[in-house]
Each structure stands twice: as C-alpha cells, then as structure tokens.
Amino acid sequence: MQPRAEPPLIRLRGVRVSYGSRPVLEGLELEVGKNERLLVTGPSGAGKTTLIRLLCGALRAERGEVEIDGVRLDGAREGDLRRLRRRLGIVFQDPRLIAGFTLRENLALALEAAGERPERMAPKIERVLARVGLAGRGDAYPPALSGGEQQRAALARALVRDPRVLLADEPTGNLDAAAAAAVTALLEDAWIRGATLVIATHDPALAARLGGRLVRLERGAFVAPGRS
Numbered sequence: 001m002q003p004r005a006e007p008p009l010i011r012l013r014g015v016r017v018s019y020g021s022r023p024v025l026e027g028l029e030l031e032v033g034k035n036e037r038l039l040v041t042g043p044s045g046a047g048k049t050t051l052i053r054l055l056c057g058a059l060r061a062e063r064g065e066v067e068i069d070g071v072r073l074d075g076a077r078e079g080d081l082r083r084l085r086r087r088l089g090i091v092f093q094d095p096r097l098i099a100g101f102t103l104r105e106n107l108a109l110a111l112e113a114a115g116e117r118p119e120r121m122a123p124k125i126e127r128v129l130a131r132v133g134l135a136g137r138g139d140a141y142p143p144a145l146s147g148g149e150q151q152r153a154a155l156a157r158a159l160v161r162d163p164r165v166l167l168a169d170e171p172t173g174n175l176d177a178a179a180a181a182a183v184t185a186l187l188e189d190a191w192i193r194g195a196t197l198v199i200a201t202h203d204p205a206l207a208a209r210l211g212g213r214l215v216r217l218e219r220g221a222f223v224a225p226g227r228s
C-alpha cells in the first residue's frame with residue numbers, strides 16, 4: 001500500500017477577504033506543505049500583507065476556508081485558535097518591538113503569550129539572541145538598536161517560540177544588503193530546523209537565496225505559479 005500523502009499544513013479554498021465592500025483577495029486557493037518555503041511576490045497593493053494577516057488570524061475570510069495545521073480558522077474554538085497562534089511565528093515589515101522593554105523582556109513576552117514556563121525562558125532567550133547575532137544585547141532597549149538589529153530582534157521574537165509556521169511580511173524590506181543577507185540566513189536556518197515558511201517579499205535576492213516555491217499575487221489572486 002502506498003503511504004498516505006501528508007495533508008498540507010496550510011490550505012485555503014475559495015477565500016475572499018474584503019476591506020469594507022471591496023474584495024482584496026478573491027477566490028484564493030493555496031496549499032502549503034509541511035516544511036515548504038513559499039515566497040509570495042506581486043505588485044504593491046496585490047494583497048500580500050492581507051494574506052499574511054489572514055494566515056495569522058488578524059483578519060477573517062468573508063468566504064471560503066482557511067485551515068492551518070488541522071485548525072479551521074473560521075469557526076474554530078477560541079482554545080484551538082490560541083493553541084494554533086502559539087505555533088506561529090510572525091515577522092512584520094516594521095519590527096514592532098516594545099520600546100520601553102529590553103530585548104530580553106520583549107522575547108519573554110512572546111514566550112509568555114505562548115504559555116512557556118518562566119523557569120524555561122531564560123536559556124531559550126539567550127540561545128535565540130546568540131542565533132541572531134545579538135548575544136550580549138539582551139539588556140538593550142529597541143530604540144538603541146540599528147534598523148537591521150531591530151529586524152533581527154523581531155526575528156528572534158518569532159523564532160524563540162520554535163514556530164511550526166513562520167510568517168514574514170517583507171522581512172528584508174528596510175535593510176541594506178548585508179543586513180538583508182543576515183536576515184535571509186536566519187530564515188533559512190528556521191526552515192532547516194523544520195519550520196514552514198510563508199514570506200511576502202519584493203526582494204529578488206531573498207527569493208534567490210532561499211529557493212522554494214514562488215507564487216505571484218495580482219489583484220487578489222495567484223497567477224502563473226513557478227518553482228525556483
């Protein structure tokens with residue numbers, strides 16, 4: 001007997017998302033397998049950020065189905081949604097670190113939200129800070145870091161939870177080439193450790209380095225998919 005194919009980790013069927021009465025995603029179909037790297041490109045306004053927001057549960061589909069890791073986002077019980085969110089790591093284009101908290105405190109908050117036990121936090125935080133090249137900077141406040149350092153800290157905040165799915169919206173958007181390469185290497189590292197990546201990006205260098213499946217959104221739907 002053939003082994004049964006694993007179900008996709010993320011599945012979208014006939015999804016519509018609107019802002020007000022204007023549909024921004026329409027009839028969207030997508031399947032992302034476990035440990036896949038999916039890169040979503042497309043012109044400004046195509047709906048990439050909207051897709052990321054949908055996948056992290058910040059927006060709801062008006063029509064269609066969204067399923068992640070066996071949990072239907074529409075109609076899921078609050079407890080299931082909370083457990084799912086704990087398995088997601090999210091990196092926004094702007095780092096969104098809390099300015100009045102040190103890096104260590106920012107990461108601790110992310111772990112606390114994921115239900116981590118306090119005594120297990122410190123070693124995880126130190127390990128992830130080292131991984132993103134910010135060892136020794138745990139006591140720094142975000143405004144005292146450069147843009148590239150802040151973006152790496154934002155990545156550390158997503159990675160500290162060892163996410164099953166890492167969602168990132170233009171993670172190299174505001175960075176120079178060297179900082180962008182560092183962030184790209186960290187995304188690759190997360191993929192090697194087993195995470196499934198969904199990354200919205202305009203950055204051809206990121207797409208070339210990371211490999212994986214490239215899809216293009218145009219006016220709210222995917223066109224001409226390809227594999228790099």
Ligand SMILES: Nc1ncnc2c1ncn2[C@@H]1O[C@H](COP(=O)(O)OP(=O)(O)OP(=O)(O)O)[C@@H](O)[C@H]1O
Pocket residue numbers: 019020024042043044045046047048049050051
């Ligand atoms: N909060 C909002 N309210 C109303 N319209 C919105 C909102 N957010 C986005 N839109 C509109 O939805 C469309 C898709 O926006 P989205 O941010 O998803 O595009 P994008 O592909 O991420 O673009 P970019 O490459 O510029 O980041 C755009 O036309 C945008 O103006």
Ligand SMILES: [Mg+2]
Pocket residue numbers: 048049050169
């Ligand atoms: Mg966007």
